[in-house]
Amino acid sequence: MTKYYLDPLGGKMSKEEIDYIINNYYMHGDGPKSIFLIKGKDCIVTDIDGNEYIDCQSQAWTLNSGHSNKTILEAAFNQAKILSHVRPIHDTFPRVKLIKKLAEIAPGNLKRIALTLTGSLASESAFKLAMINRPDALYFITLYNAWHGNSLASAAASWVPTQTRGKDNFGFGMKFKPFMNNFVRVPNPYCYRCYFGEKYPNCKLTCAKVLELTIEKAVSGPVAGVYIEPIQGNGGQIPCPLKYLQEVRRICDKYGILLMFDEVQTAFGRMGTMFGAEYYNVMPDIITFAKAMGNGWPIGGILADNRLETLQSTGEDAYTNANNAMIQSAALANINFIIENKLKENAAKMGDYITKRLIELQKDIPQIGDIRGPGLHIGVELVRDPKTKEPAIEETNMFYNESLKRGVLFGLAGAIRNVIKIKPPLTISKELADRVLNVFEDVARIVFK
Numbered sequence: 157m158t159k160y161y162l163d164p165l166g167g168k169m170s171k172e173e174i175d176y177i178i179n180n181y182y183m184h185g186d187g188p189k190s191i192f193l194i195k196g197k198d199c200i201v202t203d204i205d206g207n208e209y210i211d212c213q214s215q216a217w218t219l220n221s222g223h224s225n226k227t228i229l230e231a232a233f234n235q236a237k238i239l240s241h242v243r244p245i246h247d248t249f250p251r252v253k254l255i256k257k258l259a260e261i262a263p264g265n266l267k268r269i270a271l272t273l274t275g276s277l278a279s280e281s282a283f284k285l286a287m288i289n290r291p292d293a294l295y296f297i298t299l300y301n302a303w304h305g306n307s308l309a310s311a312a313a314s315w316v317p318t319q320t321r322g323k324d325n326f327g328f329g330m331k332f333k334p335f336m337n338n339f340v341r342v343p344n345p346y347c348y349r350c351y352f353g354e355k356y357p358n359c360k361l362t363c364a365k366v367l368e369l370t371i372e373k374a375v376s377g378p379v380a381g382v383y384i385e386p387i388q389g390n391g392g393q394i395p396c397p398l399k400y401l402q403e404v405r406r407i408c409d410k411y412g413i414l415l416m417f418d419e420v421q422t423a424f425g426r427m428g429t430m431f432g433a434e435y436y437n438v439m440p441d442i443i444t445f446a447k448a449m450g451n452g453w454p455i456g457g458i459l460a461d462n463r464l465e466t467l468q469s470t471g472e473d474a475y476t477n478a479n480n481a482m483i484q485s486a487a488l489a490n491i492n493f494i495i496e497n498k499l500k501e502n503a504a505k506m507g508d509y510i511t512k513r514l515i516e517l518q519k520d521i522p523q524i525g526d527i528r529g530p531g532l533h534i535g536v537e538l539v540r541d542p543k544t545k546e547p548a549i550e551e552t553n554m555f556y557n558e559s560l561k562r563g564v565l566f567g568l569a570g571a572i573r574n575v576i577k578i579k580p581p582l583t584i585s586k587e588l589a590d591r592v593l594n595v596f597e598d599v600a601r602i603v604f605k
């Protein structure tokens with residue numbers, strides 16, 4: 157007997173039909189396939205078989221205000237009823253109000269704003285603005301294992317053209333090699349596995365020294381910008397230490413280079429502050445943002461220091477759908493929701509709570525090699541042996557699958573694929589956090605028995 161799956165909004169399909177359509181017509185240029193989802197409410201998602209999961213992925217760290225947030229949906233739909241799609245040349249109330257709000261919450265002098273659609277496009281806008289302001293420069297510097305997007309330029313800035321040789325062979329950039337040559341990478345401050353055998357904070361910040369030497373001696377011309385994620389997400393939840401960012405700021409000032417923060421994952425509350433720049437109190441010249449800004453509606457942009465030359469209205473950064481009034485209304489409602497419901501404060505509180513319990517558990521299960529935050533930007537690096545730090549790659553895969561069976565959807569990331577991410581919506585309650593932690597503990601005991 158054929159089993160049919162019901163679409164909650166009507167109709168049904170068999171598994172064979174679904175598989176046929178996806179396998180024959182859809183190009184999955186994405187990561188490996190995971191569960192089929194049909195519903196989401198706040199922190200919980202439901203799959204096609206009716207199983208529920210606590211969503212510790214917030215669907216790519218996007219749904220800070222939770223799935224199907226009523227306030228945000230209403231704002232979007234109310235706007236859609238009167239005006240939704242607008243060409244970027246027209247001003248509208250949603251755009252004016254959103255820009256005003258962004259200018260209010262923007263840190264420091266970062267009061268010039270451009271809007272776009274995605275994180276990748278925000279990176280592109282930032283590169284353009286940096287090139288406008290540093291017209292003679294030829295290069296950008298990014299970090300090992302960075303992720304700045306998957307458009308051709310943002311992919312070139314990421315780890316995509318690296319890791320194409322050797323045993324960790326998941327880089328795919330050489331397929332696109334004509335476009336992969338404009339960025340120079342320097343060591344990321346990966347303190348748990350310091351490339352230089354140092355120990356933060358009592359280290360010489362050799363990683364920053366290499367950045368300085370690269371600017372001075374390794375690039376064949378001036379550098380426009382240094383582009384850094386305050387916490388590397390895709391690379392493995394690797395936070396920049398404060399002194400590192402302060403030193404990079406000093407180096408950029410010394411050489412007249414723009415410091416650019418990729419806050420596509422860190423902006424809008426996840427670290428316990430609205431922006432990562434505030435968490436560190438280190439001000440870059442440009443911040444890129446996207447993901448959590450729209451709580452699932454595609455929108456991103458950049459904040460730029462108001463002393464910089466701006467983008468010009470020659471169409472140099474125009475996109476047909478980058479002025480969608482419905483999405484802008486959703487984004488404004490989302491930012492207000494984050495502020496009014498104190499979600500960044502909850503991120504700090506719940507992040508602290510989860511982290512403390514993980515540190516307790518680590519005493520018993522030393523394969524929990526490193527626990528990194530802050531806030532609800534949590535990554536746990538799993539190792540086979542805490543002394544050798546041999547990465548527990550297969551175990552991390554097993555961890556992910558066993559957690560799914562127990563109703564928790566964790567993230568799995570890292571350049572070595574041995575990091576479990578715990579990044580639920582910032583609305584998460586203590587009760588749900590406890591459920592996540594209980595599953596984490598049960599699974600850790602099974603995987604590392």
Ligand SMILES: Cc1ncc(COP(=O)(O)O)c(C=O)c1O
Nearest residue numbers: 274275276303304305389420421
């Ligand atoms: C730090 C960072 N920058 C940029 C991007 C690209 O964003 P998008 O996928 O919206 O293009 C991502 C996406 O994962 C990201 O994590």
